[in-house]
């Protein structure tokens with residue numbers, strides 16, 4: 001099963017993608033997590049990606065596409081995957097589509113997690129992330145058991161640099177300009193599904209499970 005998560009930054013794509021990955025036993029592939037891991041390790045890719053990420057801009061397609069195609073070519077992706085944060089532009093979607101077509105394959109579902117902009121701005125300031133294992137929390141809605149510490153791996157939680165209010169506004173603008181057109185792209189392919197992302201995370205997940213079966 002090959003699934004794409006669509007939605008604004010902070011809509012809950014990552015939160016839902018992790019639950020999907022657990023239930024359906026497919027890897028969770030997040031380009032944002034891959035970039036953050038590279039920044040943490042100080043790689044050339046990380047240095048390049050950081051320039052864009054800190055401004056709330058997208059990392060150029062050439063870089064992003066290569067990373068994603070390498071990742072999904074790995075053994076563990078053979079039976080499917082859930083993509084979180086990719087594609088984010090029409091050219092990225094076209095490259096993925098072409099690569100899959102060449103393998104006689106396709107995306108099964110593109111799930112749009114719908115959350116209005118007003119809710120997003122409130123959510124992002126409360127997001128806390130674990131850079132060690134990729135887990136995400138919210139100080140009010142989804143708190144860790146111990147404040148500031150990751151439940152899964154015990155590392156310290158951080159407020160991402162790009163989750164500060166000014167950068168969130170840029171990211172929302174970039175989302176509307178470059179990523180939202182993907183909703184029509186996948187609708188035209190007949191694989192688009194919509195869920196209300198404003199309700200409790202468990203309710204969002206139930207709606208997704210109804211779709212995936």
Ligand code: ADP
Nearest residue numbers: 009010031032052053057058059064085086088
């Ligand atoms: P969010 O969880 O808010 O949706 P991500 O962790 O997916 O954010 O992405 C963080 C940042 O990494 C983005 O703002 C962008 O700079 C970069 N990035 C992630 N995925 C992509 C992509 N597919 N194309 C371009 N840039 C990306």
Ligand code: ADP
Nearest residue numbers: 009010011012013014015127137138141200201
């Ligand atoms: P995305 O990957 O789309 O950027 P995340 O999954 O990281 O979004 O979620 C953004 C923030 O909102 C996180 O702090 C997360 O814990 C929180 N969150 C996720 N789903 C919900 C929900 N259904 N209700 C309230 N908060 C949520």
Ligand code: ZN
Nearest residue numbers: 130133150153
């Ligand atoms: Zn962790």
